[in-house]
Amino acid sequence: MSGESTFTPHGQHFIAGVQVATDTTFDSTPVHGPTHAFSMGTPDLIDKACQAAEEAFWSYGYSTREERAFFLEAIADEIEARADAITEIGTQETGLPVARLVGERGRTVMQLQLFAAHIRAGDYLDRRYDTSVTFPQPGAKPRLRLMNRPIGPVAVFGASNFPLAFSVAGGDTASALAAGCPVVVKGHPAHPGTSEIVAQAVLAAITRCGIHPGVFSLVQAGGRATGEALVQHPLIRAVGFTGSLAGGRALFDLCATRPEPIPFFGELGSVNPMFLLPAALAARSEEIGIGWANSLTMGAGQFCTNPGIAVVMRGKEGDNFAAAARSALGQAQTQAMLTEDIAAAYRERRDRMAAEAGVSSLLVSSCNLRSATSDLFSVTAAEWLGNHVLAEEVFGPLGLIVIVENFAEMCEVASALTGQLTATVHMDESDAEAALSLLTILERKAGRVLINGFPTGVEVCDAMVHGGPYPASTNFGATSVGTLSIRRWLRPVCYQDFPHSLLPEDLR
Numbered sequence: 001m002s003g004e005s006t007f008t009p010h011g012q013h014f015i016a017g018v019q020v021a022t023d024t025t026f027d028s029t030p031v032h033g034p035t036h037a038f039s040m041g042t043p044d045l046i047d048k049a050c051q052a053a054e055e056a057f058w059s060y061g062y063s064t065r066e067e068r069a070f071f072l073e074a075i076a077d078e079i080e081a082r083a084d085a086i087t088e089i090g091t092q093e094t095g096l097p098v099a100r101l102v103g104e105r106g107r108t109v110m111q112l113q114l115f116a117a118h119i120r121a122g123d124y125l126d127r128r129y130d131t132s133v134t135f136p137q138p139g140a141k142p143r144l145r146l147m148n149r150p151i152g153p154v155a156v157f158g159a160s161n162f163p164l165a166f167s168v169a170g171g172d173t174a175s176a177l178a179a180g181c182p183v184v185v186k187g188h189p190a191h192p193g194t195s196e197i198v199a200q201a202v203l204a205a206i207t208r209c210g211i212h213p214g215v216f217s218l219v220q221a222g223g224r225a226t227g228e229a230l231v232q233h234p235l236i237r238a239v240g241f242t243g244s245l246a247g248g249r250a251l252f253d254l255c256a257t258r259p260e261p262i263p264f265f266g267e268l269g270s271v272n273p274m275f276l277l278p279a280a281l282a283a284r285s286e287e288i289g290i291g292w293a294n295s296l297t298m299g300a301g302q303f304c305t306n307p308g309i310a311v312v313m314r315g316k317e318g319d320n321f322a323a324a325a326r327s328a329l330g331q332a333q334t335q336a337m338l339t340e341d342i343a344a345a346y347r348e349r350r351d352r353m354a355a356e357a358g359v360s361s362l363l364v365s366s367c368n369l370r371s372a373t374s375d376l377f378s379v380t381a382a383e384w385l386g387n388h389v390l391a392e393e394v395f396g397p398l399g400l401i402v403i404v405e406n407f408a409e410m411c412e413v414a415s416a417l418t419g420q421l422t423a424t425v426h427m428d429e430s431d432a433e434a435a436l437s438l439l440t441i442l443e444r445k446a447g448r449v450l451i452n453g454f455p456t457g458v459e460v461c462d463a464m465v466h467g468g469p470y471p472a473s474t475n476f477g478a479t480s481v482g483t484l485s486i487r488r489w490l491r492p493v494c495y496q497d498f499p500h501s502l503l504p505e506d507l508r
Contacts, residue, residue, distance in 0.1 A: 007085035009193040011038040013045055013220055016052035017203055017213030020045065026221055028192055031336045031370065033092030038192045041222025043229035046184070050235040052214030053153035053182035060215045061150045061180045064505065068178060069116035071209045075169055075177075076112040078201035078208075079105065086197055090163050093191040095336030095370070100299065101164070108164040111171050111460055115178035118483045124148065124179075125506055126492070142497050145507050148490040150180030152237035155230045157251075158188035158195060159242035160338050161302045167191070168198040168218060171460070171481055172240030172265075179489040181237070182215040186230055189221040190339045196220075231255050231264070238263045238489060242304070242480065245269040245393070245471050252474050265488050266474040267467065269393040270421040271308040272455050275410060275438055277431035280452070281317040288426055289324030292399065293332065293374070295454035300335035300372050301397030302342070305422050305455040308394055311381075311402045311413050322378065322401055326363050329374035329399070336370050337396065343370045346396035350375050353400070356390060358383030362401075372396050381409045385416055407434055414438060419469025419476065420446040422455035445469065447479065 012019040022039040029035070060068075079086065083105060090101045118124060128146040154176040158167035165171065173183050187195035199218040206213055219226065231239050231251050239255060241248050241264065248266035255264040276288060295307055310325075312318040337343040347367060354361055358379050365373035378401040384390050390400065404410045417423075423446035427435045435451075442449050447468035458466050464482030467473040479485050500508060 007082070007089055007193070007197050009036045009038070009089075009196045011036055011192075011196070013039055013041065014199050014203060014216070014218045015045060015048050016056075016217055017206065026189065028093060029190075029339065030092040031095035033089075036193055038196075038220050041186065041219040041226040043225055045219050045222075046226060046229040046233060049184045049217035049219055050153060050230075050233045052217060053184055054214075054235045056182045056212035056214030057150075057152050059212050060182055061152070063180065065119045065122065067209070068180060069120050071205060071211060072112045072116040072174065072178060074205035074208050075202050076109040078204045079109055079112075079169065079198060082197055082201055086164070086194065089193040089197060090191065093194055094163055094338050096163075096299070104162060104164045107460060108169060111165070111174045112169065114460060114483065115174050115486065118486065119178050122506065124483070124486050124490070127507060145495045145498065145503065146492055147495070147504060147507050148487075149493045149504075151489055151491050152181060153235055154181045154183050154489055155233075155236045155239045156183055156185045157227070157239070157241045157243060158185060158191075160188050160190045160342065161299070161304070162242070163188075163191040163194045164198065166242050166480075168195045169202055171485060172242075175485045176240070176489045177215070179486050181489045183217075184230065184236070185216070185218045186222070186227060187218055187220045192220050227251065228254060232258055234258075234260065236262065239265065240480065240488070241266040243268070248474065249471075263488070264474050265478050265480065267304060267421070267480050268471045268473060270304060270419075270468065270472045271391060271393050272305050272420055272422040272424070273309040273311060273414075273417060274307050274424040274426065275414065275442075276310060276312045276318075276321065277425065277427045277434055277438075278313055278317075279428035279430040280426040281312060281321060283428055285317045285321040286324040289321040290328045291454055293325045293328030295456045296399050297329065297332045297335070297374055297397045298456045300337050302338055302395060303456050305458060307422070307424060307455055308398065309391075309400050309402055311404060311410055313407075313410070314403050314405055318403065322362060322376075325399065325401075326376050329363055329376055329397070332374050332397070334367070334371045334373045335397070337372050340370050342395060343367065343372060346372055346394065346398070349394045350396070350398055353377055353390065353394065353398070356387060358387075359390070374398070377401070378403060381405065381413050384413065391416070391418065411438060411441060414441040414445065417445050419472040421466060421468050421472045422446055422448045422450060424450040424453060424455055426452055447472065447476070
């Protein structure tokens with residue numbers, strides 16, 4: 001389905017189905033195409049959106065699974081009906097290639113459809129039944145039933161690097177709506193036009209399904225005060241966030257210090273290390289080096305699963321790996337970054353790394369304004385272990401090779417890591433014993449552990465975990481991708497000795 005192919009943003013917010021303008025505006029900053037003016041978000045708009053979401057919860061939170069599944073599928077249909085227009089403005093605002101935007105739209109649609117199927121199946125409810133309790137009174141046998149219930153209005157922050165799959169109707173919104181939670185989205189200023197047209201798709205689905213319009217609102221940008229107002233609003237019950245460590249940690253702290261603290265599900269930062277074991281390195285050092293370069297440069301390195309660090313043994317094979325990666329990175333094309341601020345931050349982090357003691361520059365590029373080419377550095381494990389700056393995420397196409405003297409030092413590097421979204425081991429059959437020792441460490445460090453692969457690309461499915469120990473995410477028991485992500489917006493309720501007529505429909 002190609003959908004309509006022309007779209008001019010009106011630049012207003014959507015508060016419970018109503019277009020609302022504000023006096024202060026900001027201009028979009030597209031890589032190409034026209035600039036548009038958008039209203040700035042305000043704390044007052046946040047309050048109106050949250051009030052509407054709470055009102056909507058009294059009907060939407062008690063709707064049937066079939067009603068919500070049909071609504072999710074209607075959103076998917078409405079997004080597809082706007083396919084060409086979404087791609088056009090998305091590529092203008094972000095500089096991402098058409099193929100990437102088309103694929104991401106497909107993923108967004110699929111997520112909605114997947115959650116529709118997931119709630120129809122009903123397993124997420126985790127229904128439990130008990131009729132025999134022997135303590136403290138052996139004769140008493142209350143009838144206990146348990147079921148997961150939605151928590152209430154949820155706040156979602158749009159991500160800069162995924163204008164569709166992690167933004168207005170992305171995974172956080174899809175899973176929250178599936179659970180029965182109304183959503184207030186704070187749009188990202190990097191792609192406000194894309195946010196607006198996707199919001200229109202959601203509103204069209206609301207109208208088609210006859211759902212309370214307060215179930216969804218979009219407040220564009222608005223800066224720090226608007227974000228703080230959203231996470232501190234007393235009617236918001238949880239927050240989904242994908243973004244920087246500094247910004248996410250600040251919001252997390254606000255959630256924790258509210259009069260009634262709420263969970264903050266933030267995906268913040270990760271270097272996603274790769275460990276190359278000796279036999280694998282000897283057998284296919286060049287192949288792994290080229291694959292690593294391709295993974296590093298995918299999307300100009302603006303993926304949360306970008307494998308920024310490779311840990312290799314000193315020696316000829318390690319040199320071959322580095323040479324292959326350097327050659328492949330040197331041939332990579334210049335790519336536009338999502339915003340000028342992101343590009344400037346990348347240059348600052350690259351220059352800072354180059355100036356650190358013990359760091360050798362293998363490939364240093366020249367980039368300006370919003371463009372980026374690849375950079376490659378190396379450092380010994382001893383220097384890396386002594387400098388925490390070298391273990392921080394660099395958001396862009398930069399790779400750091402950490403050279404270890406032996407397997408014991410490789411394990412020391414693994415043990416020194418903070419929490420990660422992913423960790424990868426490249427191995428051959430003869431590396432199995434060493435791999436087992438290493439994986440014992442990495443399993444405690446990462447939410448997803450890979451063998452002989454590259455972590456860029458996150459499958460949306462039942463078994464996926466996209467999260468990890470801090471600072472990869474603020475809640476190590478949660479995931480922001482896959483059907484398990486719905487659990488973030490649910491809480492268990494136990495019903496004791498309820499007559500059948502008063503039980504929730506899904507427990508009868």
